[in-house]
Amino acid sequence: MPAKSKAQQKAAGAALSAKRGDTRVKDLKGASKDMYDSMNEEQLEDLAKTSRKNKPEHVAQDE
Incomplete structure (x- = not known):
């Protein structure tokens, strides 16, 4: 599922970095x-x- 905004994409990147231990x-x-x-x-x-x-x-x- 693609991100709908720049903010969502950035937040996912930060969460992914934490999941990976970086x-x-x-x-x-x-x-x-x-x-x-x-x-x-995988979702992140x-x-x-x-x-x-x-x-x-x-x-x-809500969008």
Whole structure:
């Protein structure tokens, strides 16, 4: 599933980094912390690898 916004893609990248042990989990905040807790590495990778080109910075949660 591709990311819908730049912010979502960045948060997924941060969560993926923590899953892989490159970043400390306690440094995660907000959406990246939620993603870390609720998604597996494969799901995070799918979101994180989405290109940011032509994506809005933020998208409302209900979209």
